[in-house]
Amino acid sequence: MHSSGFFLQDVAGFLGGYYAFVALMNGIAALILWRNKGQVGWALVWTAFSIAMMVLASLALSASPELVPALPASVRAAVNRFSGPVLYTLGTFALLAALFIFRKFFVRPMVAWGLLNGMLLLMGLSMADQNFASIVMKPDNVPIVGLVFMLAFFTWLATKQAVVNDDRIARGLPTVEKENDEKVLVWPDLVYTELICMVAVSAFLLIWAICLPAPLEEPASSVKTPNPSKAPWYFLGLQEMLVYFDPWYAGVVLPSLVIFGLMAMPYLDFNKKGNGYYSIEERKFSYLTYQFGFFLLWITLIILGTFLRGPNWNFFGPFEYWTPYKVEVLNNVDLPQMFWGGLLDRPLPKAPAGASGLVQAATILLRESAGLAIMGAYLVLLPPLMAVTVFRGFYAKMGFVRYMIMANLMLLMLTLPIKMILRWTFNLRYIISMPEISLNF
């Protein structure tokens, strides 16, 4: 098998407890299903699962390399081999699409419970891999693991509410929120529960701090940058964008646009439905846009940055050792080069030495003409085009200004996935590359 020695000794206790916890969780679930819901079949299924988990727990506690449950090495190797930024990004997109399309299936409690258990089991099995564990158990990364589960849960919860409401709306019933629209008392219903939460969270934070001390690393040095050097976790999405964009765009323009876009949202939103209750059917465009921007372009990039970007910002499979010696090909070319060199088979236009500023500027513009044309078409031509085609209804409802703002924001948001795809397919670095004025796009 794969791991032994200190690592297994150390991780075995944790894994034992972990599996026992999952077992207990399923046991309780089974009990509730049996006693409160009367779903004896499911109760039996989860009892069986619970027993299996107990077996895994005892195996894990053995701390012996032969017995600790783990994913087969071949599976791990395959995962490592096939994972990469393309697959990851497209995979998460596909996953989210599937979750959206089959949301009615996924919101079933038993399916969700099954998925949760599957995730937990996969996690447990993966933890027996030292490379995986060393990243996941790093004290800084533990909150991100929590974030993954919490996000999944709340997304599931919201989706479930929405699905229920959509179903009710379809059947002509009032939404759940409307039906339960009762006033509650500030005391005890609000303040008391808040107090309880406060106490519980305090206790939780104390225990966390004792059990998982804050990580301290070596003193910073001007001659040695940490490798990988990573931004705080909440900025890892931005850091990932740096792979595809010039820093001024990924670091300044895009984040500002995100904030601006969030602020603009209430003013752009013309759909009066969905206020005060969960619904997807009634707000599909808003829902999808938001989920796309938030999940795909922010959260999954954070997860990517945290768990899968290693030394030199190289991509590493989840079970891969983060060796600083890994090398990846980064032969990216700019669009002007493709255009002039590849398409026209001519050298890049270059201003003669000693040329005046004006000539130089003109030459640069000439050099970048293709990129500028594409960008111009994308940002100037596309919105009207969309207004008369796919967004005809929108344009009618929003008016010119609101529509143009919405369309440009959306197009700018889409530059990220577009740029990603262009990078992956054509090794395109920049569409416009004007290092003379530090402007790259």
Next chain:
Amino acid sequence: MPATEQTSWNLKTLHVVFAAVAVLLLGSTVMLLTADHNRPWKTYAREFRELETWTARSRVEEQDSRSYETRRQALEQALIDTRRADLDGGVVDAFIAQVRTVAEDEQAADLAELDVDRLRTQQDPDERMVLRGDLLARLRDIVKRIKFREDNLAGSLKLRRAELDKTRADYELAVSEESAADRQAVLLGLADVKRKEVADASLTFQAVNTHRKTLESLLQKLTAAEDTAAKGVADHRAKLVQLQKTLDQRSGNVGKSLLELPVLDAFNSPLRVDQIWLPQLTLNNNFRDVARFDRCTTCHRGMDKSMPGTPTVPGYPQSESMTVQLGTPAAKPELTTVSGDGNDQLEQLYGLRLAAHGLFDAADPTISVVVPESPAAVAGLQIGDVIDQVDGGKTLARKIAVAALVETPAWGKPLSLVVRRGVPQPYSSHPRLDLFVSDGSPHPMKNFGCTICHQGQGSATSFTWASHTPNTPKQGHEWHDDHGWFNNHHWIQPMLPQRFEESSCLKCHHQVVDLEPSERFPDPPAPKLVEGYHLVRQYGCYGCHEINGWAGPDKRIGPDLRVEPNFHEVAEAVADDPGARELGDTFARWMSDVRSAPDSRESRSRLRDAIDRDASAGGEAKLSPRSHQLAGLLKDPETPGTFPKVGPSLRYVASKVGFDWLYAWMRNPQEFRPSTKMPRFFGLWSHLEGKQLEESQRYEPVEIRSMVHYLTESSAAFDYVAPFQGITAAADAARGRKVVQLRGCLACHQHDDFPEATSTHGPNLSRIGAKASSLQQGKQWLYSWLREPSRYHPKTIMPNVLLEPVALADGTVSDPAADATEYLMGSGRDWKPVADWQVETLSGEVSFPMASAGELGEDERQALDELALIYLKERFTTVRAKQVLAKGLANVDSIQGDERMLVGLDGADRDHTLLRYVGKKTINKLACYSCHDIAGFEDGRAAGAALADWGRKDPSRIAFEQASHFVTHQLAAGHGHGDGHGVGHHAERPAASGGEEDSLSPDLAYGAAHDGAHVDPEALDSDTGYYLQKLLGHEREGFLWQKLRAPRTYDYKKAENKSYNERYRMPQFPFDAKQREAVMTFVLGLVAEPPAPQYVYQPSPREKSRLDGLVVAEQYNCSGCHTMRMDRWDIRYKPEALGEPSAFADYPFLSPHFTPEQVASSLTTDRQGRRKATLVGMPVLDPQTGKPQLVDEDGVPIEEGDTESVVHRPFALWHDALVDGEARAVGSQNLVVPQDAIDAGRHYPAWGGDLARLLFPVVIADEKAVNPNVKPDDAWGWLPPPLMGEGKKVQSAWLHKFLLNPHTIRPPAVLRMPKFHFDSAKAAALVNYFAAVDGADYPYVYDPRLDESSLAEAEKAHPGHLDGALKIVTNNNYCVKCHLIGDYTPPGSVKALAPQLQTAHERLRPDYVHGWIANPKRFLPYTGMPVNIPYDKPVSQDLYSGTSDQQLDALTDLLMHFDAYAKKNMSVEAFLQQQLPPAQPGQPAPAAMPRAAAERPDAEPPPAQGGMLPRETGPVTSVRSPSASTALN
């Protein structure tokens, strides 16, 4: 919807939930407090407190033992006895009479008298004692009363004086205020009255004072005995009281435990974090240096504790198991059943007691009391020892131990006890309190803390965060299990593991030699580091790896090991330039000056200027551009390196060795000379297979060939030394063997014929014949080398041993150098290069054949072409390179560099030209010039990585490559446990499981195994395991280990992706595992992080002189011949075991001097009943075997096989010693030391003198053939003398001259001081060294005795002062009997001759001469010179009338002014004519012109061979006496 009273949540549920989370919060708060309170260090602190209390209690108990009680009773009885004794009636009467002298005390006197009467009449002794006490009390009372009176009087006297002062002041004020005269008079009168009063009061007071003092002294006389006895009782109690007090302080109490409670412990808890704050000794945090906080002693509380009374013996040594022999009573004692706890019986039988329960384990039978000098004490048992086994039986509990000791022993035979002594970490004390931690040491803890040496995280208070580093994988595992240890990469300065802990010394001890054992610290302070330093020096690592100790001209950062400037090489290269001949003689002289004395600045700067001038002449320049370029190297560097290149010069190699030898040597130096220091460059293929192996196999032979070619072709013509004229004896190997043996070769070299010579300073000569005979002129070269090494290599450390012609018994004259050459040429002649050397590779053994000198084979030519092409491609484009290779270069003007050699490659000389080119390129690639002087590489640069801060090199910047895989696979295949580098059969590389990346991570290394690793470091031996773990973890230590072990293996699976020339080039050094670790200790210590200047070791000027000299002495191997430091034996002997000192009337100024404290400490007996003594000198050697002599207690040598006798070792003292409180003077007698006294103590071996010891039996045997009555001690006089006391003996100026140009001093010596090729600065360093070591004055000394004026005074005080002295000197009973004086040589064997006296005034210091004449043996215990002027028996007054002291002074004065005196006064011969009987046949006739000789004080002393060869006539023709050559026969 209207509000209702209905709550959304069930309130009851909420209450329950609230209660639950509240409890949870409470719980977590408690958890928080607990976690904070129960920090691990508190447990250690408590445990240590236990330990201290336990120890204190044991000491109290020991003090309080039965023997203590017995002693107390005896003392008290003694006190009572004194009290029962009668008082001295006379004194009592005198007392009373004295009392009566004062009227006021009459009554008291009466009462006292009554008491006296009562006492006189009383008969009952008890009553008498009471009455006696009463009487004494009364007498004391009287004194007390008088004292009271006296105090009163003193008070009133003070008052009167104050009044007097006031009246005086009043009067003076009145005067200054110009008051009325009458008022002044009144005041003056008043003052007079007061003055009178004061005078009266004074008188009264003085009377009473005297009265009291008289009485007091009488009383004291009465009670003296009693007081002494009472003091004895008090003293006896005092120690116990003190110990009791310590115990009370240490043991806990309610108050203390209260303060340790949670929360309360925030306020002044007795358990505290101990911290040492070191604001100057900063910690580098990259952006800021911060003060160091070392909290190590929070857990390591016993670190600074020493044994009471001994500041440097650890109080709590680290646990170790030992076996002791405990003597049992001869007969079975009466009571052998245990009663009670058995302690009484144990104390009776053995003098020990066992504690009720053990310290760290309650069941441990732990010794709590050891009675001094009891069997237990003699056996060496100590308090705290845990008895583990008694006679092989395990004693797991106290009861079992007691039974085993009391009930079942075989009485009369000693019991073998296995005891555990000491305490485990973290409680133990520092093992070297003499060096560290203690206040008296050079590194007191409060100034240095811990982490500056040990590293680690000093501010941590838990095991894990302190960054402890395990010494072995197993230890790491144990720590992990016991303490949760892990390898914390984030602390970039983890603690040094035990094996490298000496590395840190380098931070401050930049000279390193200061870490060698010294007088003050005879125990080596850092043996491993020093060994590493010497290895780096000897193997010349600094040739390729610069170790620069300077970060600027004034900033020292670490040890400085750099190659010295290449001045002499540049001079040689310029001399080789054809143009140099055209520049004239002056230029040639400058060149030769720089060549032979490169450090002389004058010639060098002139040479440089001349070359620069030539360069600026442009087209007119005579010298080649290369010479112009080299001139820059003649500049004075800012801080020049000081270490020479370690290899011999190859500038004339073609005149030294032939092709075969050179080829074989380069191929594998160890093949020819297994002990060589030259590393191996070729055939390092253990990591190669397939195409890469094939490449190496094809190219390397050609590379060697081309290097040989280049070296031979570029070699300059060598001017061999011509043999002496007039040699009549043919060279003879047998005589040559003797020359090699006796003339000092063996001080540095080894030879199979002399297995007892073990020095590795020079190369092993066993096969030198084979080497020299590889070339036709080899013999000529060897002869030249022996005669004049500097001719071949001006910087060689091989000295000129000054071999000069010798007259043989048969009248012929031989040339020792030729003889030695003849002998050496015969050494190892049968050696032949291995034709087919089998080299290990990954795919089995392959052969590396020997090449033949002839033309190149077709394959070789092909390989040569390919190699040349590789080099050319580095310079030109591929196409051009191919062109050049095919046709050569037509025009070289535009080409710089080595390619210029490739002119006309299409000619017939193609092979040669290419060989030369590739040879030069290869030499450059392999950086041969780093160790050797090679023509064309005068400006070669260090080829390897600089090491000055390698110990801090970031591992991410080290290329670990695939070395760990190589090692793992090698180990998995069962290879590489030893030093072997090869893998015989390459184990099929096991497929990484599941095809996963065979990855290594720092964590994984400590996880013992990972995917693809096949070897568990823990399963290996601890060293290999340790290094493998470090290699797997990509840590510096692991890299270095493999780099030193098999440097080329870093190419494993890497060579495939490299071109041939990109492969690693570091050669493999023949280090063994121990040496490797030593080198690593040194290299890892190079961190270039000197602490604040006040912490860096700054030797005192004297110490600095010692250290500077030490470096030179080591470089030139002074200790090969001379004993630089004698043996030191710290013995522990039983009182009187070393016999009585011999009584000898000697001059007082020679008598040993010891302080009363030293005498007292010499008389103290330790618990084992032994005394300590320090003996410095040499063990007496057996004249036959040369081994230390073993004798029995009577001094009779022990025969071999005699097992009955008690072994003793005779020892000749060279320092005065104290034995049994009595001085043992040097030279008085040999001490016969029992072996057990030596074993119980320590032995610090001598430094140097190996050759003298080696030759000791040899010269005795030689002399025996001539003179059967030879005295063994005399032989020392024929051998290199020990240099103990040299600084006090000789004058610095003389020694300096002598070192640079030695001459014969002692005629009988079998070998001469050789002439070393060092410069004046190095000679001065040595001179200062000797003076510094001996505490003599240097470099300038003024001695009034050397002044002419002092002589005049002496002459005035004693007319005929010097004339008388000369009478003594020339009296044939005295000096002239043995000493040469001026032109006079005493008759008899050369072996009896003594040094020339005429030049003594230049050589010796006056004090030394004075002492030496008084008693020579006090300075040189083996000397044959007798005491000529005994202290109690002056020399005949006819010669010099006066006391011994005066005669001594006169002789000293004469010798110290001999020169001037002789010039002035006399003809020695004239004196001798009068004194000597008529000349006998066989003795020298007095020279014809004595006066002339005496008047030539500047004449050199007669030359070497015993002054036998008058200097006027050449060395050969006038050999005088056959006995002259006995030494060499």
